[in-house]
Amino acid sequence: MKYLRLKGNLEQRNVDNRLSYNPDIIEFYLSEQDLESPDLIRDRIRQLHKRGVKPYLHHPPKFQGEYLDILSSNPAVRRYYHESSELLARICKEERAKCIIHAHYTHTESCHYITRERTVRLREEIREILTYARDVFLWEDSTAGLFAYGTNPYLVDELIVPLELPLNVDVSHAFISCGGDNERLQHVLERTKPYAEYYHLVDSMGIEHDSLSLGQGRIDWRMVKPLVLGKDFIFEITLAGDHSDCTPMVDSARYFANVETADGIGVK
Secondary structure, eight states: TTTTTTEOOOHHHHHHHHHOOOOOOEEOOTTTGGGGHHHHHHHHHHHHTTTTOOOEEOOOOOOOOOOOTTTTTTTTHHHHHHHHHHHHHHHHHHHTTTEEEBBTTTTTTGGGGOOOHHHHHHHHHHHHHTTOTOOOOEEEEOSSSSSOOTTTTTHIIIIIIHTTTTTTEEEEHHHHHHTTTTHHHHHHHHHHTTTEEEEEEEEEEOOSSSOOOSSSOOOOHHHHHHHHHEEEEOOOOOOTTTTTHHHHHHHHHHHHHOBBBBTSSSSO
């Protein structure tokens, strides 16, 4: 099957499940605890390389139970953000991988007071992270706040363009931040296309972070498909139980393969 691009964790059972489908890409979603075992991260990346699978990592979302924010007023969170980024940059450079990273998550401090000045401050904080490895990190958008396309009108012109920032565009996050409006989502995808190297393909009703399988939400995949083809992406679908069974991601890949583009031509 085409477009088998999956997400998982570092547990061997989880890795074996994904590899059984002979995917093109696997993205490892890392935890704070995973970073305590950098050799294990390296081992999993090497397993993928041996199978001809392209590896991506995802920066941990939390530190000591608190969602990360590059502008956090908590010195411990800011310190962890930098130390973890530096570690992952080193691993990715040495093991030939890339890493998805959030400037902040929803409900953190960066979701308040969206101004040009705070956007510039965020830009300069990101610039510092880029000194660890510019070509390693791909920056993912949130559903609200300073790094959300639908809520920050300054994000592209004041931050992304000046930094020529490599992006991971999460289609569902963008859709939610745009209030579930497919026309606004299309504008975001067109505007960010020169900088987007990678996508998370996930469906959504456009109201909250629901992470649905493709076809179960309101995103217009006929519109989205031609805008993301030719770039790397995964199907980032919420899984049940211990997340060892990635069937909903495989089903989404099948759905995507069968989507006809907006001009009526099927691209498989």
